[in-house]
Amino acid sequence: MVTIKEIALECGVSFAAVSKALRDSPDIGPETTLRIKETAKKMGYSRNAAASSLKTGRSHMLGVLYYDRTGVGLAHEYFSLILESFKVQAASQGYGMLFVMNKVGQQQMTYYDYARSQGCDGVIIANLEYRDAEVIEMAQGVIPLVTVDYAFPNQDSVLSDNADCMEKLVDYVYARGHRRIAFIYGDLSDVTKTRLASFYNACAAHGLSVPPEYVIKGLFHDTETSAQATRQLLALSEPPTCILYPDDFSFIGGKNEIERQGLSIPKDVSVAGFDGILLSQVMTPRLTTIQQDARSIGKTAAELLIQRIEAKTPPAVQSVLVPGQLLPGETVKKI
């Protein structure tokens, strides 16, 4: 690996001059700068990020804290879209992206320690497990932070507008004539709480009273649980005419159960999902669902984070609400 010293030798200047020239410091004259840059390129120089980071305390690296209960990881379409657009935005602003792990070599450590150890300039938490001790440790640390779909007090966040989305969904289902609407909700997170509250509100706004047995605890991204909840709902003496699922993927479990019982969607029972992932729109019939704007969420998260990192004076804490969109699909029958 060629260093600035070797370039300095080659150019007949001091290595300080090289260091400055390579960063376009006004200290160095334009023709010297050019000469230095050219020999640097010729010699195949590339700056040692470790040394630079050690000296400046800046790494131009953003950490991604993302793990999930189910182990789908990056294969989770909603989160992978968020991370992809986060990555693109970070790249365009000159930041790299690494995953926050909990081990270096043989050395085990917490996620927070890892991020500090790597000198991450900032961290995005895209996670469902916000009550996890390790996540909380991160949130209370000194690294600039942005969270997705959860807001820590005094930390920036980007939230899908779940309240509005749920309201849109209930409104749509109600407008199609449904009065017996059931809701299988996901893991008990802030997202779920928001959706639940919004669900009750929207129903109340239409004068619907929701029987308690219509509201069932499920899990996100879990077909097994939603299949079971569906079974439970269909066994009721007065079953719902429409079932709302925690997300599009979970709905697949419900779909299987409904078909196993010889029922058909939406003829015998109407359904709706949440997320608007690709498969929901290529299955037959096309799923009625809410499309969350994952790309916008990821991009916004990167912008907020970098803004905070680069600000000389800390900006006010921001919590950005990103609207979603109803995809009508074909799974809510007009009755």
Place this chain on the structure above:
Amino acid sequence: MVTIKEIALECGVSFAAVSKALRDSPDIGPETTLRIKETAKKMGYSRNAAASSLKTGRSHMLGVLYYDRTGVGLAHEYFSLILESFKVQAASQGYGMLFVMNKVGQQQMTYYDYARSQGCDGVIIANLEYRDAEVIEMAQGVIPLVTVDYAFPNQDSVLSDNADCMEKLVDYVYARGHRRIAFIYGDLSDVTKTRLASFYNACAAHGLSVPPEYVIKGLFHDTETSAQATRQLLALSEPPTCILYPDDFSFIGGKNEIERQGLSIPKDVSVAGFDGILLSQVMTPRLTTIQQDARSIGKTAAELLIQRIEAKTPPAVQSVLVPGQLLPGETVKKI
């Protein structure tokens, strides 16, 4: 940030002793080591990776070179599965994972320079664009490498066994009675070449001669192109009875076109995909396809790469072939 010096001060030992103790050097006595480790933990120490990496030349970081023509990025299910299992395996062996970018701050650079600059111990290339100058630069560099679905001479690689997969697929379609089989192939890569050769071979093995108009150039992960190719095939005076698509996602374009023409799958025309992504198995009818073992590919790639990184003497170049599996589905009619 607390450093080893502060710990040394606190413990009344030299900072060299601390450095050694924290890495379990036999130099330091067991009870001193214990005492040092405890105060380190108490003081919230975390090792500065930049300093460590600067000194040792090892970063415990693997770079991921992954970009695509279409811009789906991480949302590409096949690749995201590969990267996820790569990440899990890397983590378990004490390695981190960062994306190889081409910019740090304002400074533009090549992917190779970036990876060198960050001191990546190794790089995985999961990419379709193997003829790209930047990818080639990386392949010719000094960083340990593993490629996915492409083999550079003298570099480790993990390949989905496309030849075998394609043969299985053609065999299946043939066994269902089809004699007029068309193939829309993807971007002209090694993967495609392998599949094409295997397609012709398998057809020949069954005594089928393939009319040239049955073999059409398409693109990976592109619905538009496959829709057009489908249109072309269906317009033939003697259209195929079965169409093979470059991948499951591309098939959606074909599906749309087939349905637009008022035809039904598999009644009027049979189809098969490639990849075995989730949506292929939840759509109706379930797509006949080949499931590539993405998780195994990612895991193997990490193992190969780390093995090469950690070997004192460079091991022989390896190219691992990962078998796939036929998912029969319901889109190839028995005729």
Place this chain on the structure above:
DNA sequence: TTGTATGCGTTATCAC
């Protein structure tokens, strides 16, 4: 406009 000197936090080679 350019060069000198020092230190960032760590590891490693010695000497004690």
Place this chain on the structure above:
DNA sequence: GTGATAACGCATACAA
């Protein structure tokens, strides 16, 4: 068994 010291490559305050 422990400590002093010199790098690693770079950035920067300060001197020239």
